[in-house]
Amino acid sequence: MNRWGWAFIAGIFLLVACGQPQGPSSGPSTGEIRITMTEYKFQPDTIRVKAGQEVRLVLVNSGKKDHELMIGRTVMEMEGKPAGYQEDFFAGLHPQVSGEKIEQEEEEAHAGFMVALEPGGTATIVFTVPADRVGEWEIGCFEEDGVHYQEGMKGKFIVER
Numbered sequence: 001m002n003r004w005g006w007a008f009i010a011g012i013f014l015l016v017a018c019g020q021p022q023g024p025s026s027g028p029s030t031g032e033i034r035i036t037m038t039e040y041k042f043q044p045d046t047i048r049v050k051a052g053q054e055v056r057l058v059l060v061n062s063g064k065k066d067h068e069l070m071i072g073r074t075v076m077e078m079e080g081k082p083a084g085y086q087e088d089f090f091a092g093l094h095p096q097v098s099g100e101k102i103e104q105e106e107e108e109a110h111a112g113f114m115v116a117l118e119p120g121g122t123a124t125i126v127f128t129v130p131a132d133r134v135g136e137w138e139i140g141c142f143e144e145d146g147v148h149y150q151e152g153m154k155g156k157f158i159v160e161r
């Protein structure tokens with residue numbers, strides 16, 4: 001075989017190697033997103049999902065304090081302190097939650113759906129993103145009477161069409 005032949009074979013090999021899909025439980029194609037919580041931030045702090053996609057949010061509390069995740073719009077205050085969102089992203093979605101060292105609440109008393117984790121805790125929240133949620137939302141932690149939020153424990157949650 002001449003050198004063009006070898007170059008051709010090498011080219012095919014590269015195409016195959018680069019074209020491999022990622023594993024079944026990783027990468028954006030399957031909608032699994034890992035979010036680490038510490039004092040006082042979410043990592044990553046910008047999350048993008050697509051309408052119609054099944055999303056698995058894997059939360060990990062790597063900090064020394066309890067942290068929680070809420071997703072919504074328009075911060076609501078209680079006694080002058082940020083306490084949650086007026087519009088809850090999860091309203092009507094009934095997300096499935098599993099994990100360790102977690103506490104979860106749905107609507108009523110609290111300002112929307114939330115999952116709180118003790119240090120070292122982990123939880124997976126699974127839900128399908130409805131088309132009516134397209135747009136920009138916020139993720140936030142309102143632990144310690146809103147102090148975490150005030151310290152900057154928030155981020156963007158963007159739903160694309």
Ligand SMILES: [Cu+2]
Binds near residue numbers: 067153
């Ligand atoms: Cu927090």
